[in-house]
Amino acid sequence: MAEAETKSIDNASIKMIDKAASDGVNTAFDRAETKKPCPIGVEGSCCKHCGMGPCRVPPPKGRQETPEEKQKRRGVCGATAETIAARNFIRMIAGGAAAHSDHGRGVAEVFLAVAKGEAPGYEIKDEQKLLQLALDWGVDIGDRSNQEIAINIGEIALAEFGKQEGQVLFLNRAPLKRQELWRREGAAPRGIDREIVEIMHRTHIGVDQDYRNLLRQGVRASIADGWGGSMIATELQDIIFGTPAPVLGRINLGVLSRDEVNLIIHGHEPLLSEMVVVAAQDPEMIALAKSKGANGINIAGMCCTANEILMRHGIPLAGNFLQQELAIVTGAVEAMVVDVQCIMQSLTAVAECYHTKIITTSPKAKIPGAIHIQFDEHNAMESARAIVKTAIENFPNRGSNIDIPKEQTDLVAGFSHETINYLLGGIYRASYRPLNDNIINGRIRGVAGVVGCNNARVKHNEAHTTMVKELIKNDVLVLQTGCSAIASAEAGLMTPEAASKYAGEGLASVCEAVGIPPVLHLGSCVDNSRILIAATAMVKEGGLGDDISELPVAGAAPEWMSEKAISIGQYFVGSGVFTVFGVNWPTLDSEEVSKYLFEDFEAIYGGMWAFEPDPIKAAHLMIDHIDKKRQALGIDKARERVLFDMAMRRELEGA
């Protein structure tokens, strides 16, 4: 097998990894070879929270440690391996929750400016969602204008971040039983920032030194992310950019164009990218592109920004996290504009080998060697036009070393909760009843949320697609976001035809009847909040228990790498979902902490973590959990009947 084929399952990526090697370009795939993970850090046994450390406290390898050894396995300050592992773990949650929530805060600020008429170019596009939030938050509707209502909504949303007491408002959307559980367990977040700050405090030297208490705070902060910052980001973005509805798109590096100006929008927030999409359609800009010898302007997305503009406009998507450098390696990208999160610093080094300009836009995220065009939401169109112009003017500098892989795949995206509800029931009787009924009758075994990143330590996209195929083959409907969704789309799993090709008979029959793919794209990583809402709708529809923890559902992030993924996983678990992560697990060196997360959590939160790097085995852990929940609900027999019927049918057909 050629070297590149061991690094990705995606042909377009394999070609570009090869091209990078022949162009002498160093990528994450190379660095993962030469830079091995620290064996102590990877399992959570290194602390550097004070100047007496770093302290490394790994257990002895290959044998059971003695009680005396365990007693001595401490940092200079006396912190045990359990405390150190738990502190490291919840600091990851703090990092992830902070990233999602700061994104949410940024959206709330722009939203308020839009409401006040101070952000020209943006508008309130989805009045219905505005009204929905007004009902959620008790904002008077009456005959007030959308602007007046939006000002109240924006102010309440912003206040959620700095709130000191009470509880995060969107918690009210969760099943009643879950809300009670959160309050009982001290896991209901008071304000979003407060819980993150409290993690930083409690993990400082000499503060919280009970791993169970530390992990409880981790749950609370993660819920402030999923049911707080992320949900605020999703909902407010829907109001100003529109709630996604099914849309056709194309995906993979083949969406880049040989004869047009290629501008890639990479990062996470849709605030700028929405404007860049509009600016690129300006006839003046198109004329400028033509004057430079190009046939037009081709906008393509990368990572979650891509998911945002794909979900709302069907803008082509060039790839996921591990494809960001490879896009530049095509030699055909005039500019890559980035905002925040998951942007490799090496982009500028890769770009030096070609003509690509890297443009940073956020005051929070600058990269030496990049051009900085600060995005100002009060003057968003001007920033967007400056970016598009920079790309166009770079077109004549394209070299001759261009190779755009031909691979691109069709997909249907845009499955918000609202759209799923509508598709299942229609506009007059929107409902989750058909989904619940098909789960109860066993055609659909259960639902899985498969999300998260790419990780250069494992073969690009392999774990995602292997796991998702295994799940749908076993009649599990899959909901996806982030880079995981991109992986499945590249593998052709997000078209309605994928149902007959890859899904089990039961799931395929439902997908064909409704006209949906067996794998639904719900958006970016903040849009995991849409999965929480979909799960809640399933509970509230009735027939599948009273809480998310009773549903036949499971979650996974088979190629996770970011702190955001840990926060997402933790709020899935804290919301009652069994969640499996692959690659590696950051508390493995502490048996107690791992056991607490993998087993004891179930008794407290109804959901628990698992670690399984093999995607097939991980899929079967999820399926086993789904079956366990089906049994508890008393609907396991129904599925057996369906299977029996199908077997009989096959027998009859074969006779």
Added chain:
Amino acid sequence: MEYKIEKKSAPGRDEVEVLGATYEEGKPEGEELGKWRQKLRDRNEKLKYLQTGERYWYGKDWYGSEKRKNPA
């Protein structure tokens, strides 16, 4: 939405009024494709949709599994 009333001749009777087609003619194209929310035209329709379509959260007289146990 507005209902279209059509007149039809019925056997043994004079013309009767029946409810006409409730679907939109033609096929949505481009950006319109798949978008359904704009079909709700005014605020009242939108609020009504929230109470019915999103009744799990906004319905007044919906009795899902939770509300049976916790009547408002």
